[in-house]
Amino acid sequence: MIDLHSHILPALDDGARDIVAAVDIARAAAADGVRAIAATPHVRDDFPTTPDEMRAALADLRRAVADEGLAIDVLPGGEIALPEAGALDEAALRAFGLAGNPDVLLVETPYYGWPLAFGDVIARLRRFGITPVLAHPERNGDVQDDPSRLEPFVAGGMLVQVTAASLEGRLGRRALACAQRLLELRLVHLVASDAHAPEVRAAGLSGARRRIGGAVGGWLMEEVPHAIVEQRRIPERPPARRARGLFERRRGR
Numbered sequence: 097m098i099d100l101h102s103h104i105l106p107a108l109d110d111g112a113r114d115i116v117a118a119v120d121i122a123r124a125a126a127a128d129g130v131r132a133i134a135a136t137p138h139v140r141d142d143f144p145t146t147p148d149e150m151r152a153a154l155a156d157l158r159r160a161v162a163d164e165g166l167a168i169d170v171l172p173g174g175e176i177a178l179p180e181a182g183a184l185d186e187a188a189l190r191a192f193g194l195a196g197n198p199d200v201l202l203v204e205t206p207y208y209g210w211p212l213a214f215g216d217v218i219a220r221l222r223r224f225g226i227t228p229v230l231a232h233p234e235r236n237g238d239v240q241d242d243p244s245r246l247e248p249f250v251a252g253g254m255l256v257q258v259t260a261a262s263l264e265g266r267l268g269r270r271a272l273a274c275a276q277r278l279l280e281l282r283l284v285h286l287v288a289s290d291a292h293a294p295e296v297r298a299a300g301l302s303g304a305r306r307r308i309g310g311a312v313g314g315w316l317m318e319e320v321p322h323a324i325v326e327q328r329r330i331p332e333r334p335p336a337r338r339a340r341g342l343f344e345r346r347r348g349r
């Protein structure tokens with residue numbers, strides 16, 4: 097599997113505290129079956145990470161992971177808050193390209209409210225030819241109230257990432273229900289860990305992979321992220337029948 101959202105870089109944000117914790121996240125992810133993980137430090141007012149800081153921390157971590165002999169690749173990236181996505185110049189945005197793909201940007205969903213500027217910021221990125229990946233919208237109350245509000249943005253080229261822990265119910269019932277509904281609506285393109293700490297449950301993509309199962313699980317955690325890493329087109333989604341599997345199984349309990 098390929099995990100395109102993590103706070104593995106040490107001492108840049110609220111993720112890994114130091115290089116030991118960072119290597120521990122890499123070790124836990126590798127043990128969980130993840131072969132590549134994107135480092136996506138916050139880029140926002142409280143954690144104003146610069147591209148140079150991200151690159152320097154990434155180089156240190158890649159060396160440490162290699163020294164440990166871990167079978168996992170650590171890739172560049174950033175999780176850009178909406179105001180920064182609306183303000184940084186195009187070159188800076190591309191420097192945070194997801195998994196090193198300068199045409200794809202991970203954009204943080206606010207936890208509260210739905211900003212009036214959301215559509216303008218997404219449209220700005222699309223004008224640059226950048227594909228926004230919206231990070232964990234299932235945790236936002238307004239999306240929980242109306243998951244279909246993402247539909248026009250997805251129709252316009254935006255991708256959506258759901259967090260593995262949401263699908264396991266670890267981030268609350270509303271996040272779980274919203275994640276399920278987004279899957280039903282075919283509005284999810286990636287499942288990622290958003291790991292901040294080395295605990296296995298914080299990495300844990302394999303649990304979500306088992307839960308979703310079938311071709312859709314592989315599409316969400318292998319095929320789509322692999323295409324982003326390799327700067328290819330997003331592959332076709334498997335048939336809808338399987339996309340509803342998660343919801344049907346849970347309702348059947």
Ligand SMILES: [Fe+2]
Nearest residue numbers: 101103175290
């Ligand atoms: Fe994150």
